[in-house]
Amino acid sequence: MNDQREERQGYLGIIVHPRRWAVWKQPWRMTGYAIGWELVAAGAIIVAVVGSPAPHGLDWFRFASLAICATVHIQLSRRQEERRRSRQSTVHIDLTAIWVFPAVLVLPVQLALLVILIVRVQRWFTARRPLNRFIFSTASLSCAALLTHITIEAFGDLSMVELTGANSLRQFLVLALGGLVYLGTQVGIIGGFFALGNQSPTARTVLGSREDNELEAVTVALGMVTAILLANFPAALVIMIVVSVVGNRIAEVRQLQVDVRTDPKTGLLNMRGWREVAEREMNRASRDDVPCALLMVDLDHFKSINDTWGHPAGDDVLEYVSHALRSATRPSDVIGRFGGEEFVLLLPDADVEEAATAAERIRQTISELHVPTTDKRGGPVAISNRTTSIGVAVYPVHAATLDSLLQGADAAVYEAKEGGRNQVRLAA
Secondary structure (H helix, E strand, O other), rough: OHHHHHHHHHHHHHHHHHOHHHHHHHHHHHHHHHHHHHHHHHHHHHHHHHHOOOOOOEEEEEEHHHHHHHHHHHOOHHHHHHHHHHHHOOOOOOOOHHHHHHHHHHHOHHHHHHHHHHHHHHHHHHHHHOOHHHHHHHHHHHHHHHHHHHHOOOOOOOOOOOOOHHHHHHHHHHHHHHHHHHHHHHHHHHHHHHHHHOOOOHHHHHHHOOOHHHHHHHHHHHHHEEEEEEEHHHHHHHHHHHHHHHHHHHHHHHHHHHHHHOOOOOOOOHHHHHHHHHHHHHHHHHHHOOOEEEEEEEOOHHHHHHHOOOHHHHHHHHHHHHHHHHHOOOOEEEEEEEEOOEEEEEEEEOOOHHHHHHHHHHOOOOOOEEEEOOOOOOEEEEEEEEEEEEEEEEOOOOOOOHHHHHHHHHHHHHHHHHOOOOOOEOOO
């Protein structure tokens, strides 16, 4: 009880002291961007609400059905959602689109916005994120809802009752277009926010992973099903509650699987995850009789970064190097963090010449990095002109197994370091 009382007092203390708000701790460009969209959302909401007709009896029944179902879903999945959010620091996919998207499709705009408010307030008590992030994400969701509502209305009445074959196809296409607008608007607004907060943005850090976006697309598709059930068979919404709760649990299990295979500092595969994928690629190379290259990348004098500027600066360098590795390689290349300042890459279908070219490109890319960070006292510094030693081993030229390739590339790295560092060496 005392812990809960102190936690509540902590939140209240932050709310009543504006100087402690998290919004002032982020870059000004992010703050300005967020406030700009919040003002756009506020103005759009006022215009939409004032210009819309009053809801009638059926609208209120559908609103109550969605609000109750969403509340049951949120409360039943609260623990899973808390655990998911505690493990995720960037883009987070919220499965409540199962209820919000049908509200946008079926309800008048006033009631659709009220469903959003009910869902978001309950999620805030689950997430306990800074209030400024809550307001911004709610504003982006509201903008997506209003723009989707306008898009749907442009095609006339979206009746989902007693549809004929030809008309059902037209209505489905309108629903699909609405889903694209709903997803695209949120991705664009929130992605812009993350892009402004990252010195070296990538598609993954800005837009989320492919798995994240697949999950969001599935959630919106389930929202379409919910809208059809709401219009034709409201009692069947109980099925969607079960689906949404199970979906939260599946999403948590999927995230746990990703966490086990991922390095938390860089977002790359850890050695467990990397080895699983690399073994499959090696088996394919052996079966199809094609080459496969392994690169060992070792940052030169990395310990001096930690000693001079502190470990947070070293972590920033590792993060920037991970972005550089992604940008300098192909989507099919398998990148992992070997440990410490070492990274390992498997390049499918790459022969000796292609592997050496790729290694040189990586070495050059890392040497051009400019990493803004802080020193041991929190002052701003920039780290640049870092060199890298890279070892290359190719199947079947240098070795026939994954472990042998690792040993060969590792030995080549030591030769590069003994030869003066900042160079690429092939395995013996």
